[in-house]
Amino acid sequence: MSPYAVxxxxxxxxxxxxxxxxxxxxxxxxxxxxxxxxxxxxxxxxLLTLRTVGSIPHIVMEMPDxxxxxxxxxxxxxxxxxxxLSRRDQIAIWQPVIPIIEKxxxxxxxxxxxxxxxFIERGQTVAPVGVIGxxxxxxxxxxxxxxxxxxxxxxxxxxxxxxxxxxxxxxxLRVGQVVRxxxxxxxxxxxxxxxxxxLGIASADRQAVYMNFTTARALFDLxxxxxxxxxxxxxxxxxxxxxxRLRRSTGLKATSWTxxxxxxxxxxxxxxxxxxxxxxxxxxxIIVGIASAMLLSIVRRQSEIGIMRAMxxxxxxxxxxxxxxxxxIGLVGAIVGAVIAWLAxxxxxxxxxxxxxxxxxxxxxxxxxxxxxxxxxxAMLASILPARNAARIDPVEAIGA
Amino acid sequence: xxxxxIFSVSGLTKRFGEGEAEVLVLKGIDLSMAxxxxxxxxxxxxxxxxxLLTILGTLMRASGGTHxxxxxxxxxxxxxxxxxxxxxxxxxxxxxHHLLPDLSALENVMMPAACAAGRETRAMRERATELLxxxxxxxxxxYRPSAMSGGQRQRVAVARALINNPVLVLADEPTGNxxxxxxxxxxxxxxxxxxxxxxxxxxxxxxxxxxxxxxxRIELLDGRIVxx
Ligand SMILES: Nc1ncnc2c1ncn2[C@@H]1O[C@H](COP(=O)(O)OP(=O)(O)OP(=O)(O)O)[C@@H](O)[C@H]1O
Ligand SMILES: [Mg+2]
Numbered sequence: 075m076s077p078y079a080v081x082x083x084x085x086x087x088x089x090x091x092x093x094x095x096x097x098x099x100x101x102x103x104x105x106x107x108x109x110x111x112x113x114x115x116x117x118x119x120x121l122l123t124l125r126t127v128g129s130i131p132h133i134v135m136e137m138p139d140x141x142x143x144x145x146x147x148x149x150x151x152x153x154x155x156x157x158x159l160s161r162r163d164q165i166a167i168w169q170p171v172i173p174i175i176e177k178x179x180x181x182x183x184x185x186x187x188x189x190x191x192x193f194i195e196r197g198q199t200v201a202p203v204g205v206i207g208x209x210x211x212x213x214x215x216x217x218x219x220x221x222x223x224x225x226x227x228x229x230x231x232x233x234x235x236x237x238x239x240x241x242x243x244x245x246x247l248r249v250g251q252v253v254r255x256x257x258x259x260x261x262x263x264x265x266x267x268x269x270x271x272x273l274g275i276a277s278a279d280r281q282a283v284y285m286n287f288t289t290a291r292a293l294f295d296l297x298x299x300x301x302x303x304x305x306x307x308x309x310x311x312x313x314x315x316x317x318x319r320l321r322r323s324t325g326l327k328a329t330s331w332t333x334x335x336x337x338x339x340x341x342x343x344x345x346x347x348x349x350x351x352x353x354x355x356x357x358x359x360i361i362v363g364i365a366s367a368m369l370l371s372i373v374r375r376q377s378e379i380g381i382m383r384a385m386x387x388x389x390x391x392x393x394x395x396x397x398x399x400x401x402x403i404g405l406v407g408a409i410v411g412a413v414i415a416w417l418a419x420x421x422x423x424x425x426x427x428x429x430x431x432x433x434x435x436x437x438x439x440x441x442x443x444x445x446x447x448x449x450x451x452x453a454m455l456a457s458i459l460p461a462r463n464a465a466r467i468d469p470v471e472a473i474g475a
Numbered sequence: 476x477x478x479x480x481i482f483s484v485s486g487l488t489k490r491f492g493e494g495e496a497e498v499l500v501l502k503g504i505d506l507s508m509a510x511x512x513x514x515x516x517x518x519x520x521x522x523x524x525x526x527l528l529t530i531l532g533t534l535m536r537a538s539g540g541t542h543x544x545x546x547x548x549x550x551x552x553x554x555x556x557x558x559x560x561x562x563x564x565x566x567x568x569x570x571x572h573h574l575l576p577d578l579s580a581l582e583n584v585m586m587p588a589a590c591a592a593g594r595e596t597r598a599m600r601e602r603a604t605e606l607l608x609x610x611x612x613x614x615x616x617x618y619r620p621s622a623m624s625g626g627q628r629q630r631v632a633v634a635r636a637l638i639n640n641p642v643l644v645l646a647d648e649p650t651g652n653x654x655x656x657x658x659x660x661x662x663x664x665x666x667x668x669x670x671x672x673x674x675x676x677x678x679x680x681x682x683x684x685x686x687x688x689x690x691x692r693i694e695l696l697d698g699r700i701v702x703x
Contacts, residue, residue, distance in 0.1 A: 076593030082577075089577040381573040384534055385587035385635070386562020388555075470534050473569055 079394035087399060093367075094403065100363050101407025101449060102414060104356040108445045109415040111356075115349035116439020119342045120425045123310065126338055127331055129217040129273050131185075131304035132313040135175070135320060137163045138327045164299035171324050175305065178323070180316050182308045183215040188287060189301035190294040194237075195254045196245050203241065203283045205255070207290020216304045219271050219284060225249050226269030230286045234268035238279035242270045255283070259295040360449055361456040364400050368460035372396065372467075379464050380472025389465035396461035397454060404453020408446040415440065481642050481675055482531065483507035487540035489526055500526050502698040503540065508677065510642065513669045515686035516679040518695030524679040527695065528645045531677070532565055533557040545642065562591045566636030566644035566674075570651040572628040574620040574635075581607060581616040584634045591639065599638070606634035610664055626657030633664060637674065646678040650685055662688050 087094045165171070168186060175184050188207035193200050213228060213236075214220040220228050224239055226249035235255070237247065247253065249267050256262035265285070273279055291297075303326075307316050310331070317330040332339070372379070379392055419437045428434045489501040500523045508514060516524050529535045530542070533549055542549045545564060549557060566587075574583045582595075584603040589595045607616050610630040620628050629649060636644045646665070650658035662685055669676055677693075680686055694702040 078589045078592070078594050081595070085577045377571075377573055378575050381569075381575070382586070382590060383558075384532075384561070384567055385590060386558060386639070387590040388558060391590060391593070470529050473573060474571075 075394055075398070076391060079391055079398055082395050083398035083402060086395075087402060097364065097367050097403045098407035098410060101360050101404055101453065102411030104360040104363075105408045105411030105445050105449050106415040106418070107356045108353050108449070109412060109440045109442060110419075110435070111349050111352050112441040112445070113415075113419055113435045113437055113439050114433065115345055116441075117425045117428075117434040117436030118345060120436055120439070121428060121434040122338060122342065124426065126335060127310040129275055129278070130331055131216050132307045132310050132331050133305040133317045133320065134329045135165075135171075135303040135305065135324065135326045136301070136329070137165055138325070164296060164301060165303070165326065166299040168300050168303070171303070171326065174323055175303065175320060178316065178319060180307045180309075180312050181305060183306040185209065185212045185215040185304045186287075186300045187302055187304055188290040188294060188296060190257055190259070190290070192255045192257045192283070192293070194241070194245070194283065195256065196247065196251075199245050201241065201245060202281065203237075203255075204281050205257070205283050205285060205290060205293065207285055207287045207294075209287045213284065216306060217273055217275075217278065219273075222271040222273045223269050224272050226267070228269055228271075230268065230284065232286055232289050233264070233266055234286070235265045236269045236271055236284040237267060238282050239270050239272040240276065240280040241283075242267075244280070255293065257293045257295075259293075261293055261295060263293065357448060357452045360404065361452045364403060364453050364456040365460060367403075368396060368400050368457050369463070371399075372460050372464045375464075376467055376472045377474070379467045380469040383467065384469040384473060392465040392467075393458075393461040396464050397457045400457025400461070401450060401454040404456075405446070405450045407453075408449035411449075412442045412446055416442065479510045480507040481510050482542075482544035484531070484537075484542045485540055487527075487530065487542060488538045489523070489530060489535075490538045500698050501530075501537070504698075504700055506693065506700060506703060508643070508675055511669070511673040511675055512691055513666065513676045513689050514678070514691035514693050515689035516677055516693050516695065517681070517686055518679075520681075522695045523698045524695055525647050528647050528677065528679055531643075532567060532645045533561045559591075562587060563639060564642050566639065566641035568629070568632050568636050568644060568646040568649040570648040572620065572625075572632040574628055574631060576620055579617045579619060580612060580623065580631045583620065583631055584638055586638075587635060588638045603634070603638060606637055607631070609668065610634045611660075624657070626653050626660060629653060629657070629661055630664060633661060633668075637668065637672070640672075641674060643675045643677065646676060648679055648681070650680065650682065655684075658682070658685065 172184060172186065175181060186209060190205050192203055192205050194203050213230065219236065228236065230236070242248070247267055249269060251267050252264050253267065254262060254264050307313050313330040314332045317328040320326070320328040382392065416437070419435060419440065422435050422437070423432070425434045425436045483506070485505045487501055487504040488499065490497055490499045492498055504527060516527070518524050530537050537550065547560060549560070552560065575586060578586065581600070581603050584606055585595055585599045588599045604613070604616065607613055610633055612627060612630055615623060615627060620631070623631070629652070633649070650661050653661065665676055665678070666688060668674055678685070678689060686692060692702065693700060
């Protein structure tokens with residue numbers, strides 16, 4: 075690329091400021107669409123992920139399934155181990171496991187729980203519920219129950235329970251009332267409703283009942299073991315890798331939230347593909363715009379090109395001039411567009427603070443550098459063909475000698 | 476033919492089109508010019524003046540015959556070689572100035588040299604300033620073509636033709652677009668350059684007044700030289 079080509083390209087762009095500015099504005103518009111789409115798609119993905127993982131455990135640890143297995147497969151006799159239904163799935167020796175989990179990098183919260191099914195009865199009404207027994211001080215480790223309380227208090231005395239607002243409405247329950255819970259182990263006792271919460275997750279608000287760890291132990295007839303350990307990690311997207319590490323270090327079954335939410339990921343994938351199509355269109359628009367502008371400009375400047383060729387300019391020089399012009403339009407337009415997009419996105423709140431109804435646009439997902447690079451490449455590509463046309467101009471015809 | 480001929484063509488033909496539409500425009504031209512010569516090329520419209528100048532300037536290839544210049548066989552040379560040859564040894568002035576509108580007078584004069592070198596150099600700038608001085612436009616060096624008169628533009632075009640110190644300048648009706656006074660000004664200029672720099676000029680024209688200022692007279696009629 076000769077300095078003279080650079081000089082002539084810049085000189086021509088500066089000599090027609092209006093036309094140059096218009097072309098660059100077009101490119102800038104395409105680039106801001108590109109960045110806006112990236113930020114929106116990325117922000118939506120973050121928001122959906124945040125909403126999904128907000129109140130659920132990122133990793134659940136349980137006893138490994140004792141699936142039927144064939145023992146001694148090479149012998150003549152076949153011995154089959156059947157699924158053991160005589161014992162309950164409980165983590166019998168769990169105290170030593172907790173420190174191991176807590177020391178694993180990325181873990182932000184660990185909550186051993188006793189889980190079980192029960193019926194809640196009030197008068198003639200009966201509803202199935204899932205009981206969650208949590209250790210003292212660990213009530214809000216996984217779902218933030220404290221923040222979700224709408225009535226009563228989140229204290230959990232031995233005879234107190236917390237229920238979801240849907241359940242309270244369905245059964246007409248209020249704080250202070252007494253209900254009876256019968257567990258699937260055949261035990262039953264009365265509890266006072268200490269508080270009502272709204273998590274915003276239908277299943278939890280309709281079926282979850284929180285109670286004291288020790289009380290749950292008695293209700294479900296578990297002398298020492300626990301049902302599961304729920305874990306939260308930072309960042310949530312690392313859950314699968316951390317689960318794998320925990321599986322190896324503890325020998326327990328560790329299920330990451332990503333395994334249970336494949337629909338979310340399919341949705342995010344589809345959304346990302348839509349974004350790519352829109353971004354591709356904005357690039358195509360830029361290519362078409364620059365290519366047609368360059369073609370027109372070359373027709374208009376035929377005699378100029380002809381005279382340069384007649385005076386000894388090589389085809390390479392002519393090609394360089396026009397490719398440079400197109401590329402400069404793309405580069406400057408892209409930078410301007412990126413700056414405008416950045417400024418426009420500046421006042422928007424971060425995704426974590428988006429209220430419902432607001433657009434979850436995340437500047438961090440704006441792909442600013444990618445947008446600038448792709449646009450500049452597109453502009454260069456768009457000007458190659460016109461530039462080659464320019465180099466083919468016959469000086470004799472162009473000059474009209 | 477003198478010993479120091481800068482170019483010579485013989486039996487040079489040029490045909491345009493094919494089959495039915497074929498026309499023979501140059502019908503066997505034999506011509507040579509000596510270094511430092513200044514010749515007028517005359518002939519009625521359509522006789523082939525522009526075509527001959529274009530071929531001599533390596534902007535177009537002849538259909539037949541020989542074309543040698545400075546010891547180079549230009550009929551056999553490749554397109555790239557011809558482009559280099561053109562930029563090194565030939566200068567052009569056309570009826571229309573064809574200055575680049577985005578460049579100043581000085582930059583326009585430097586253009587053929589800068590194209591060849593890939594950059595503008597201080598030496599070029601100095602040479603271009605001298606040339607602009609020689610054509611009487613030292614005070615217009617930073618003007619764009621749009622801010623100059625037709626005569627001034629054509630003088631810039633003459634200066635541009637000289638920047639690479641060509642041995643031969645081909646001028647196709649260089650004054651065809653100018654009034655008598657400007658035309659005389661340009662011709663005076665060409666004559667003085669011809670004398671001081673020993674650059675050869677071949678100038679096509681319809682104007683006897685212009686032709687009268689050239690020591691040699693070449694007449695073309697229907698694709699043949701009838702007087703040289
Ligand atoms: N590209 C071309 N295709 C076909 N015919 C052509 C072409 N260029 C020139 N001619 C023909 O060649 C002949 C000579 O043209 P040329 O331009 O050389 O004439 P000229 O002597 O310069 O005339 P003028 O004095 O009008 O400029 C004309 O008959 C013209 O029609
Ligand atoms: Mg002519």
